[in-house]
Amino acid sequence: MPLPKRNRLTGWLAGCACLLTVAAFQLPSQDSPFRQIIKSLANFYATTLPEKVYLHLDRPYYASGQTVWFKAYVVEADSHRPDTLSKILYVELVSARQAVVARRLLRLEAGVAPGDLALPDTLPAGTYQLRAYTNWMRNAGPAFFFSRPLAVLDTRGSLPAPPATAAKTDLQFFPEGGNLVDELESEVGFRAVDAQGRGVAVQGTILDARGQEVARFRSQHAGMGTFRLTPAPGQRYRAVVTGPGGTRAEYALPASEPAGYVLRVSETDADFMVTIRRRPAPGEAPPAGPALLLGQVRGQVSYAVQVAGAGATPVAVRLPKAKFPAGLAHLTLFDEQGTAQCERLVFVPNPPGVRLALTSDKPTYGPREAVRLRLKATDAAGQPVAGQFSVAVTAGSPTETTGPTIVSHLLLSSDLVGPVEAPEYYVQEPQTPEIRQALNALLLTQGWRRFVWKALLAGPLPAPGFLPEQALTVSGQVLTAAGQPAVRTVSYLQTNPTREARMQTEADGRFRFRGLDGLDTTQVMLRAQTVKGERELMIRLLAPPAIEPLVPATPLAAPGSPAAAALAAYARASQQQRADEKLVVKGAVALGNVDVRGNRVKVTDDVIRPYAVNSAAVVLDVSDLKAKGDSRTVMQYLQGRVAGVTITGGHANIRNALNLADGSKIEALYVIDGVIVPAEVIANYPIGEVQSIDVMKQSAAGLFGTQGAGGVIAVHSRTKGILLDPNPKDAFMAARTGVLSVQVPGYYRAREFYAPRYEAAASAAKPDPRYTTLYWAPMVQTDASGQAQLSFYTSDAGGSFNAIGEGLSTQGTPLHGSTSLNVQLPAAR
Structure with missing residues (x-):
């Protein structure tokens, strides 16, 4: 499938006005190997089209039973403009044991999507991992997914104590430039x-x-x-x-080299000062040509400067910060052969004029009082900018850190190899000397993650294994019994609504059925057609991507500290909130003491069968036959096993079925995991791949309408719900019969945040459950003046609330802003 080419990186010479040209420095000549370096860099971004994801959460930590409200931003990794390559985003909550406990499939519109995760009341306290990715991002690997620790507190407001570990400190040293x-x-x-x-x-x-x-x-x-x-x-x-x-x-410490280059970088308010020195090996001849100092930010070349005469006498280069776009700048020194000798990372913050200001109409409010909040976004010149934003108003955080911001993630941590503790600290404004010192140390001890020069310059980039998704798809691979790719015809069969399609696999056995948008979660049957003499085929679907080890979260509070007491108060407030929510959400009414009596029904399968309690239905549990090595098909197994069922030539007739005009019985309806299939599919389906079988007479098959007039044989496979299986340790999930039942999830529809309005006096009779998150607006767009107006009401909770806004301008500038609100409750009488 041909991919669109982004045109921002074509022809680096078109930007020569941005290249430094002074005294001892000159641009690479036409035959210089340096031109190939720059072309390779441009080709990497134009071909791989890397993406980044960021999730803005309403708060940095939660309690079980609460809802995680979030907005997803998906951007082009080089420009940070809203991404249009992918239309589907996967969001997962992963436990410390690397199990996916919740998953959302979101439809992206202009690179954004709102979402939420309702945490069950029974969810154990602990540190979870929240990650988000597109299918296209899987080519780069899980290290490039968005991922952050998510703290879920217990009823006391604390996390379980981490297991005891060795106390020895790990200390590493990183010489500037590399050696x-x-x-x-x-x-x-x-x-x-x-x-x-x-x-x-x-x-x-x-x-x-x-x-x-x-x-x-x-x-x-x-x-x-x-x-x-x-x-x-x-x-x-x-x-x-x-x-x-x-x-x-x-x-x-690392051993020193007898010869090589040293790259030193210092900075002032306006410039990066680069010093280059070289120590030759004994008897080594001077370099045949100049070295190259290349400065780039996410593939956008700001400087390409040839440096002659580097030796015992330092060569100094001044790089004005204003020439770099905001973000992590990558300075690389190449020798005359085009081999990278030294690398250094430096950080360019957003210009001072880039600002997201949140302003409330009053400094103090009473309970259930209207709040009017104004949001204004400006660019580096202080001019208004349009963009997409999200705003959360939450109870004041008892901790110093609020977690990553869209600014810290896109400009800093998303381009670094290792985890960054409290990344928001490094992008604070103004950039004090202490912050610059901390940034300098951070970047000396971190590495660039997007590519390695040696691999980049070695040759053609590998073909992508995962394609960008513009719509819901079902894809997989057909293999022979020996595990080799097979070119076969694959059929796609779906009900509710009915849809059939077929296609031939590619040379590597892969297939992809597209255009499934607009559907809710539905069951699909895939079937690969065998050739003469072929006994077995296998259809496999790629498992979800591997899960990276969980990055430990910074402790929220030390035991006995004021912050720990505040967290305990937060946990109590969240409990009260959950109790109140049961009274007001969707207009629910609290009931008094109600005694509900009934008979307990034992459920032995994950599908509720309303017909299974009818005497005209038989449920056969065959889950143990796979372990016994039973090689029969479903029809062979049913032969003579169920009274009133006759199997003839791979077809089934069930007693009491309606007669056709010629006097013959209507044939049974065949269903596998909710999908109606032809008789030959059931006839060849191995019993070892089946969990249970339901055989229903016509009187028990009313659920299927007139289609069930001949009775129903419903098979429940062992691999049902394959795409929703959360077990990441399974590399592949497959059916070895050329038939596979797949549960395809539809897009998740984000819920609307409960925000009552108090114009009507009747609403005052209900409690207001917003003790932790007072307001959440995921889809805020600024107008031509760079502004947006928001309005909401305070709740029954008093105290300090933080209003935090985040988002992106249409040109890809990340913005973050905040303000505080104070709610005073009436004095107790």
Whole structure:
């Protein structure tokens, strides 16, 4: 399938006005290998069309029984403009045991979609993983999905204690640019983390092989910091470190290289200052040509500068920040052969004029009082911008962190290899010296995740294994008994509404039925046609993508702290909210004491069968036949087993069926997992793939209308609901008979947030359950003046509330803003 080409990266020379050209620097010549580097970079983004996802949640933590309200933003990874390549988004809640406990399939419109996840009352407290991805993103792998820890509190407002682990701190060192080089000073970043991957405070000294101190260091933020070191030839260095609780340990530093490049970067308010030095190997001739310093942000080249004469005397380059788009800038130094020698990441924040301002009409409100909230978005020049936004108003957070923001995710953490603790800290405005120091240490200890230069320049990019989805599809692969791809005709059969289709597989056995939009969850039967002499075919569907190990969440509060007390109060409020919601949601009325009596019915299957209690129906449990190696088909198994059922030539007649005009009986209706199928499908369906069989006489088959006039034989397969199976450990789920029943989920329809209006006095009689999330507006759009007006009412809850807005301008600029509201309750009498 040909993919659309994005035109933002065609012809890097068209942007030469943005390239630095001063004194010792010049543009690459026509025959320079550097031009191929830049073309390869442009080709990567134009071919792979990478995407990013961000979910704006109404709050950073929840209690069981509450609803997670969210809005999904899907963007082009290079420009951050709303994505149009994919129309389907998968959102999953994953437990610590890597089980999918909830899944949503969302229809994207202009790259956005609202959604919600109702957490069951029975959901155990703990840290879960919320992840979101498109099918196209699976080509890059789960590391590129949106993923964040989601804390679910218990009734006391706390999380279960993590298991005890070894106390030793893990400390790693990262020389700037990549390597230490003898006799060239380098800045070295370090990162100290505990067993859960969280930063811990450390300090220490660097000693040489003789035990002489050559440097001291102390972590500054989240266990990270920097120090400078000029390694001597032949020396090895070690760090003597004091960690939490006074623990002491030693760690070896990376060995230095006898020759190579060193790339140093510092910054001012306006510029990045790059210093390049080179130490040649003994007897090495000078480079045959200049080196290349390439600066790019998500594939958009800001600088391509040839650097001549780098050696013992430093060569300095000034890179104005204004020439870079906001985000993570990637500075790479290539030698004269076009081989990457050094890399450095630097961060370019949103310009000061980029702002999302939220303003309320009053500083203080009473209970059930109208609030008018104005949202205004501006660009770098302070001019109004149009865009898509979402706004949440929630009870004041008892913790300092509120989780990732759309700004921190798109501009920073989505382009880094490892997890980032409290990423919102690094994108605060204004950028203080302390934040810049912390950012410098973070980027020294992190790596770029989108590509590796060596692989990028090696040759053609691999063909994508997953295609972008513009509509609901059913796809899979047909294999022979030996597991080889088979070119066969695949039939698609669906009821409610009835639809039939067929297609021939590709050379690799793959097939894809498209255009299933507009359907609710429905059962589909797939059948691969065998060839003469073929006894067995297999249809398999790709399993959901693998789940990355859960990143430990930063503790919400220390035991006994004011924040812990606030979390406990939050848990009590959430309990009260759930009780009140039962009284008011959808106009429900509270009942008094009601005694409900009845007979308990044992349900042994995941399908409720209203006909199974009728004496005219027989339910056969055959779940144990697979383990016994039974090789019969369904019809062979039924032969002579059920009174009144006659099997002749692979067809079934059931006693008391209506007669046709010629006097013959109407044949039974055949159903597999809710899908009506031809007789030959049942005739060849192996009993080992069946969980149970229902045989219904005409009097018990009223559920099927006139189609059941001849009775019904309903088969319930072992693989029913294959696409909804949450077990990620199954690489493939398959039916070895060339017949597979598939449950295809429809799009999830997001619920509307309950927000009562108090113009009518009658509404005052009901309690207002909004103790935690006061208001949620997922689809807010600014007008030509860059503004939007929102209105809602306060609830019965008093205290401080945070109003947080997030979203994207139409040009791809992420924006985040907040304000606070105060609700005062009347004094108690």
